[in-house]
Amino acid sequence: MRVCELTACLISAGVLSACGGGGADDGATAQAQAASPGRATAMAAAAATVQAAAPGTVVAPYFATWAFNDHSYNTWSLMDAKSKAGLKAATLAFVVAGNGCGFDDGGTTIDVDMKSDISSFQAAGGKVIVSFGGADGTYLEARCTASQMSTLIDGLIQRHALRDLDFDVEGDQASSTSLNTVRSAAIKTLQTKYPDLNVSFTLAVMPDTGLDPTGIAILESAVKAGVKVGVVNVMAMDYGYNGDMGQLAIEAVRTTAQQLANVFPGKSNAQLVSMIGITPMIGHNDDAGVFTLAHATEVVDFAKANATPLLAFWDLQRDATGASGDQGSGSNTANFQYIKNFDQAATAAPAPSPAPSPSPAPSPPPAPAPSCSKAVTWVANKDYPKGTIVKFTNGKYYLEVNNGTNGSDGTDPTISTWYWQPTTCAAPPAPAPSPAPAPSCKAVTWVDDKDYPKGTVVKYSNGKYYLEVNNGTNGSDGTDPTISTWYWQPTTCN
Secondary structure, X not given: OOOOOHHHHEOOOOOEOOOOOOOOOOOOOOOOOOOOOOOOOOOOOOOOOOOOOOOOOEEOOEEEHHHOOOOOOOOOOHHHHHHHHOOOEEEEEEEOEOOOOOEOHHHHHHHHHOHHHHHHHHHOOOEEEEEXXXXXXXXXXXXXXXXXXXXXXXXXXXXXXXXXXXXXXOHHHHHOHHHHHHHHHHHHHHHHHOOOOEEEEEEOEEOOOEEOHHHHHHHHHXXXXXOOOOEXXXXXXXXXXXXXXXXXXXXXXXXXXXXXXXXXXXXXXXXXXXXXXXEEEOEEOOOOOEEOHHHHXXXXXXXXXXXXXXXXXXXXXXXXXXXXXXXXXXXXXOOOHHHHHHHHHHHHOOOOOOOOOOOOOOOOOOOOOOEOOOOEEOOOOOOOOOOOEEEOOOOOEEEEOOOEOOEOOOOOOOOOOOOEEEEOOEOOOOOOOOOOOOOOOOOEEOOOOXXXXXXXXXXXXXXXXXXXXXXXXXXXXXXXXXXXXOOEEEEOOO
């Protein structure tokens, strides 16, 4: 999504429609979205996502990839933004198709130019979300089969140790049933390979009517395909009128939650509210609306009270002084005022408590130390076969437990936990420690979307056991033990 010219967002009936897209602002024509009869529709934005949100909010403003390494902007890399503004998470915008089934310039920037910056940011504790779609360009699902699309994105996941993807679906392509089918199938394939892959959808919204029918159809297609939707992100901007933009954003969330009850039956209203992300356009919108710092405070207070999983905004490069446009919001009196305001939602949220040990026995013991007299010194970007033990630069040992396309796919053991697992190494190898006795427990068979009380042991569909160690709003909040590790911890059961 990008800042668009007001005239590009007008439809023939004189109704203002939201716009956005993946690309720079310089003279590009924004695509108009279809509006509900007599009303405007809002543009969708992308976001960070957590499959089942633990307490706390991810604050992940958009980072305009076309600004990478361009020092005319207030910030030009993730590490630069971390240094200047304390950036903890970012949504990279956007990836669409180039010629044929492949990445465009934005995707190439992320995959190639930003590789070192992404790796350094992750190593410093940063979260990276990649957003696919937007208002400009042709979507991958329009030029790829489901298999091709999943393979293309899988390569990006492996090369950059990603676990957070967003699909910003808007404009004419949002109404395509065939694109929905391809996209949903591709995401399902990826989540089957990566059960911890967080997926969000960014969809158009209005405060009083919520998602439009195309947005509902996109979600229904995903759910039907078996996709685990972590976050439904609404773009709180460009309504066609001004007002209290903070309260209008909150109203949009509440209206959307009511609609989602039909898409995710069995979830309470509180659970539905807590799966909705909020993404405003800071400062001056493309119409009469102005989202001020006071409005940001209203949204932050709501997020803290309602377990909002994501706060993002369009965009980090606009969080700057100067006229409203590609490099300013028209409202800032200093750079990075909005990110510092929004970050209050993240810093105020309680950190997850350390998982208690099962009662009466302790937590499952770590895997016994392997015989690893042939451990090798880790070399950056080298592909290692499954079973390899490497000694990393921090002096610790890591075992490769999963293969990608090319073994370890050049991944970093301290970041890519799907490929690597910490291990111990001794020469000569020490005998493996005895496993701790399994707890005596009355396990129940896990049921999808059921709320379990703290202390429950469930037998999951993979035959393994999990202990619920933390309560949410309603016990386990219908979470999946293989994904939601704040709620659940692997255990054994006699």
